[in-house]
Amino acid sequence: MNNKYFIIDFDSTFVQVEAMDELAVIALANHPDSEKVIEEIRSITNLGMEGKISLSESLNKRVQLLGANKKHIEQVITLLKTKVTQSFKRNSEFLKNHASNIYIVSSGFKECILPVVKEFGILENHVYANTFTYDENGNVNGLDTTNPLSQDKGKVSVVKNLALTGDVWAIGDGITDYEIREAGAASLFYAFTENITREAVIAKADAEIKSFDELLYIHELPRAISYPRNRIKILLLENVHPNGIKLLQDEGYTVECMKGSLGEDELCEKIKDVSILGIRSKTMVTKKVLDAAERLISIGAFCIGTNQIDLDYATKKGVCVFNAPYSNTRSVVEMVIGEIIMLMRKVVSKNTKMHKGVWDKSADNCYELRGKKLGIVGYGNIGSQLSVLAESLGMQVYYYDVIEKLQLGNAKKCDTLDELLSIADVVTLHVDGRKSNANIIGEYEFGLMKDKVIFINLSRGHVVDIDAMVKVLQSGKILGAAVDVFPYEPKNNQEEFINPLRGFDNVILSPHIGGSTEEAQLNIGEFVARRMINYVNTGDTTQSVNLPNIQLPELKQAHRLIHLHSNVPGILAQINQVLANHSANVLGQYLKTNELVGYVISDINVEYGKNVLNDLKKIPGTIRARVLY
Ligand SMILES: NC(=O)c1ccc[n+]([C@@H]2O[C@H](COP(=O)([O-])OP(=O)(O)OC[C@H]3O[C@@H](n4cnc5c(N)ncnc54)[C@H](O)[C@@H]3O)[C@@H](O)[C@H]2O)c1
Numbered sequence: 001m002n003n004k005y006f007i008i009d010f011d012s013t014f015v016q017v018e019a020m021d022e023l024a025v026i027a028l029a030n031h032p033d034s035e036k037v038i039e040e041i042r043s044i045t046n047l048g049m050e051g052k053i054s055l056s057e058s059l060n061k062r063v064q065l066l067g068a069n070k071k072h073i074e075q076v077i078t079l080l081k082t083k084v085t086q087s088f089k090r091n092s093e094f095l096k097n098h099a100s101n102i103y104i105v106s107s108g109f110k111e112c113i114l115p116v117v118k119e120f121g122i123l124e125n126h127v128y129a130n131t132f133t134y135d136e137n138g139n140v141n142g143l144d145t146t147n148p149l150s151q152d153k154g155k156v157s158v159v160k161n162l163a164l165t166g167d168v169w170a171i172g173d174g175i176t177d178y179e180i181r182e183a184g185a186a187s188l189f190y191a192f193t194e195n196i197t198r199e200a201v202i203a204k205a206d207a208e209i210k211s212f213d214e215l216l217y218i219h220e221l222p223r224a225i226s227y228p229r230n231r232i233k234i235l236l237l238e239n240v241h242p243n244g245i246k247l248l249q250d251e252g253y254t255v256e257c258m259k260g261s262l263g264e265d266e267l268c269e270k271i272k273d274v275s276i277l278g279i280r281s282k283t284m285v286t287k288k289v290l291d292a293a294e295r296l297i298s299i300g301a302f303c304i305g306t307n308q309i310d311l312d313y314a315t316k317k318g319v320c321v322f323n324a325p326y327s328n329t330r331s332v333v334e335m336v337i338g339e340i341i342m343l344m345r346k347v348v349s350k351n352t353k354m355h356k357g358v359w360d361k362s363a364d365n366c367y368e369l370r371g372k373k374l375g376i377v378g379y380g381n382i383g384s385q386l387s388v389l390a391e392s393l394g395m396q397v398y399y400y401d402v403i404e405k406l407q408l409g410n411a412k413k414c415d416t417l418d419e420l421l422s423i424a425d426v427v428t429l430h431v432d433g434r435k436s437n438a439n440i441i442g443e444y445e446f447g448l449m450k451d452k453v454i455f456i457n458l459s460r461g462h463v464v465d466i467d468a469m470v471k472v473l474q475s476g477k478i479l480g481a482a483v484d485v486f487p488y489e490p491k492n493n494q495e496e497f498i499n500p501l502r503g504f505d506n507v508i509l510s511p512h513i514g515g516s517t518e519e520a521q522l523n524i525g526e527f528v529a530r531r532m533i534n535y536v537n538t539g540d541t542t543q544s545v546n547l548p549n550i551q552l553p554e555l556k557q558a559h560r561l562i563h564l565h566s567n568v569p570g571i572l573a574q575i576n577q578v579l580a581n582h583s584a585n586v587l588g589q590y591l592k593t594n595e596l597v598g599y600v601i602s603d604i605n606v607e608y609g610k611n612v613l614n615d616l617k618k619i620p621g622t623i624r625a626r627v628l629y
């Protein structure tokens, strides 16, 4: 590190904001035309940053408009301390340990900069910036024009004067930072874009760095995180909620979003360099897709169902899958209740008639749901919550599940599906989407149902034999039906919905919207995004649907090595042998297996060499080994 020097800009680089703009907001708070003046200051800042006006012109104009005093400067320092750029904050150890190699060179003002950077160990005599001049009342009335930084190319002359020999890297978001390199005072210029992206500046740079981690990573220097987050590419399909997107962007990941789903071939092409994939129920993640994904570590199903993912193959490839098991449960249940009432009162067919001008007032075949028998097939999260709500509306609840379930309220368990189907006035399906559930309701099962039954499916399309359902609808046996899910569903809102159930006036058809409420989508977006962030950052697999669930404690003063392997005997011993060979003291170790894989986390207290990881990867049966800190 002796001959490597970092020339770091302050505004929009070391901190997320432009200190002068923030000072203006504070100083002009009571100014009658404050918004206009602040806007003017901001536009002058940008013109200067993009090189459209000279620096001295930009500085002078702004100081004159500012109207600041010493009290305002105190306030802006307090604010700036909360606005330190995340990647500098994260790497505070590096800044402290290498203070003699780090300079802050800024066209901003030392009064505002020094108290902020000092907290990160930056040496006072390594901070170069302008200084204000004040009148006798402590009001800013100008700037020290003898300071080279108040002049054009001031940064160039400051850095030249430092006479550094070795690698000198200028890091900043503005043209004045590039000028240091242009003049030969720095060997490289890195356009820093964690806070702001200026295309004109990137165009001049040797490289763009989206974070300070990135720079440390490129040069293999000690850093807070092993792999820069901006290098982790996330692809989110099917309109994931903006809150989920924001959580992922705030972590520093590079996120690409698409409204619709992608077919297999398109997805194979797109997924090559993606580390995290976010989907909903429509995107099929097949073996072919998983094989095409060269960097995939996690899939987030921003919904309940995960049958669209080849889970076993994902597990074998070490891809950790998450879903949102409860976030839209209530939305589905409310829709089922509403549909039962609408169908029992024939509102659906009467509504169609009304729109054609037909007034059909009659009570024929219209019923209250009070006292009717509700048959729930699949007493999981949705089925059991529906049970509680339906009972509170006066229905008698019966359920059938393939496994033993806690009976809620007065609900009665049926031992067989046949028994349930022959008892229920309303049959509603809430089974999961496993393959073996294909056509569990077909001609025979419809035959068992009572005349004038209400039939509802909001679970998965393939569980009902649609041709058999059409036949039974044509026979008039079904009083009303509601179907939200279909064996084939359009990929996006532009594709036509083609299905033989179209055209029945006693059938409610809806475009797979059981879970589509604002509340559910927000909850799902945040829940799944948080689970994936936790997994990437800490290795925590809590609530993963395919990897062994390990809830991990926060890691302090240690390195975390993660090893995922096929579940064969003896791997833990081999991992520990590797760690012993490298004299790594194990502070904590966590192991869990499922029938396919084993997941071992080892927290160690020594600097790890690359060889530890390489040796861990060489253990036969290893699926994935990575280091977190
Ligand atoms: N329409 C929508 O928008 C929407 C929204 C959310 C969930 N869903 C779907 O609803 C279904 C239920 O969701 P959940 O959260 O309650 O799932 P869950 O896993 O909590 O419950 C499913 C239950 O079905 C049972 N089961 C499975 N196969 C069965 C069978 N053949 N016969 C009887 N019981 C069987 C399981 O044992 C389990 O108890 C899932 O298919 C899910 O994908 C649809």
Ligand SMILES: O=C(O)[C@H](O)COP(=O)(O)O
Pocket (backbone or CB within 6 Å): 280, 281, 282, 302, 303, 304, 305, 306, 328, 512, 513, 515, 516
């Ligand atoms: O599995 C689910 O949660 C539902 O089927 C909803 O799926 P969606 O998010 O694609 O609407």
